[in-house]
Amino acid sequence: MRFKRGVAVTAIALTSVLSVVGCAKDSGSSNNSSGGDSGAAGCKTVDKPAAASGQTSSSASGTKVDGSALKVGMAYDIGGRGDASFNDSAAAGLDKAISDIGVKKENTKELAATDQESEDSKLTRLRQLAQGGDDPVVAIGFGYTDATVKVAAEFPNIHFAVVDGFAENAPKNITWLGFAEQEGSFLVGVIAALKSKSCTIGFVGGVNVPLIQKFQAGFEQGVKAVAPKAKIVSKYITEAGDLTGFADPPKGQVAAKGLIDQGADVVYHAAGASGKGVFAAAKDANVLAIGVDSDQYNQKTVAADKDIILTSMLKRVDVAVFDYISAVASKDLSTLPQVFDLKVDGVGYATSGGKIDDETKGWVEAYKQQIIDGKIKVDTTPSS
Numbered sequence: 001m002r003f004k005r006g007v008a009v010t011a012i013a014l015t016s017v018l019s020v021v022g023c024a025k026d027s028g029s030s031n032n033s034s035g036g037d038s039g040a041a042g043c044k045t046v047d048k049p050a051a052a053s054g055q056t057s058s059s060a061s062g063t064k065v066d067g068s069a070l071k072v073g074m075a076y077d078i079g080g081r082g083d084a085s086f087n088d089s090a091a092a093g094l095d096k097a098i099s100d101i102g103v104k105k106e107n108t109k110e111l112a113a114t115d116q117e118s119e120d121s122k123l124t125r126l127r128q129l130a131q132g133g134d135d136p137v138v139a140i141g142f143g144y145t146d147a148t149v150k151v152a153a154e155f156p157n158i159h160f161a162v163v164d165g166f167a168e169n170a171p172k173n174i175t176w177l178g179f180a181e182q183e184g185s186f187l188v189g190v191i192a193a194l195k196s197k198s199c200t201i202g203f204v205g206g207v208n209v210p211l212i213q214k215f216q217a218g219f220e221q222g223v224k225a226v227a228p229k230a231k232i233v234s235k236y237i238t239e240a241g242d243l244t245g246f247a248d249p250p251k252g253q254v255a256a257k258g259l260i261d262q263g264a265d266v267v268y269h270a271a272g273a274s275g276k277g278v279f280a281a282a283k284d285a286n287v288l289a290i291g292v293d294s295d296q297y298n299q300k301t302v303a304a305d306k307d308i309i310l311t312s313m314l315k316r317v318d319v320a321v322f323d324y325i326s327a328v329a330s331k332d333l334s335t336l337p338q339v340f341d342l343k344v345d346g347v348g349y350a351t352s353g354g355k356i357d358d359e360t361k362g363w364v365e366a367y368k369q370q371i372i373d374g375k376i377k378v379d380t381t382p383s384s
Helices: 086-100 119-131 142-154 181-195 210-226 249-261 272-285 300-308 317-329 358-372
Strands: 072-076 108-112 137-140 160-163 174-177 200-208 231-239 266-270 288-293 309-315 347-349
Touching: 072 086, 072 119, 086 108, 086 137, 086 288, 086 317, 108 119, 119 137, 119 142, 137 142, 137 317, 142 160, 142 174, 160 317, 174 317, 181 200, 181 210, 181 266, 181 288, 181 309, 181 347, 181 358, 200 210, 200 249, 200 272, 210 231, 210 266, 210 358, 231 249, 249 266, 249 272, 266 272, 266 309, 272 288, 272 300, 288 300, 300 309
Parallel strands: 072 108, 072 137, 137 160, 160 174, 200 231, 200 266, 266 288, 288 309
Antiparallel strands: 309 347
16 A cells, blocks of 8 residues: 655745735734734735636545445544544545445444543553454644554554654554644635734644644635735744643633733634634634534534634545545545645645635635636745
């Protein structure tokens, strides 16, 4: 089996040839912010890009797949099914495999990581699935990378996949499922700039690692494409090595409140279950928030705050998990893309809730097409 490397192309700085129209009044700088002005009646924009045309994305048109013989093991990240974000998106992919290709629910097993667990716990979880006859075994989250490399070597006849992970010289029975998170984040950055009135926009990251920096980088670039003088303030809940930043709603609420206190009236989070706290802070302050991974407007666990959810950056882990299970069932992993990007609907944005009007959608679709066409290269590392 060939490797699937989930890494984005080398980032190239976006060069804008559009005329710049800035915000009106400088309100000063703040810690961990990205330049800009605020205090204007609205976040001023450049000229609207040309309308999108042609094919915007491609999707697989597979033949009928029978997954009834599979036993599927899912090893979720911290928070598990019910996090309203990353894990729930993965769970939706499993549910689709059950409904669409005949995987039997009784032949699935779902286990989840716990806060601050040891590497041995991950090894034990993956071995438990493999020893129980699950094939494939799908690990959700980059934290499983090292453990999967070890366990896959012990079970060479079992298919393994890791969402967001990658390792050189790993066993060939591992498939790496990676995404162009920066591309989807660019699109919701465009939306944030179009909807902000203060011209100050916030980003909350769960853990300060390169993966989450991709979300921040694309988001910042999307904001600046529309409002070059917008002010972007950001905060990470925890630093690398402490993964609790993905599962601590109270800390997410504190982080978001800090950005709102600096003037942010739209806050985007890439913080897993901690995003529940971001929504709570936005609700308390009557500002807008942007979700991540799943269409969070439709997630039951954050239903009380859905009225402030502007959109969500869709990281289609559900698509990747479903496509991977289908590929294993059909015995052809070559059908999987090297990266789940805008071209294959691997990332995108949600329109649930009615806050994305036709005019806003026109802007977003135009930028989306430019990214697909290669006219815009989206950054993978933040500018600040």
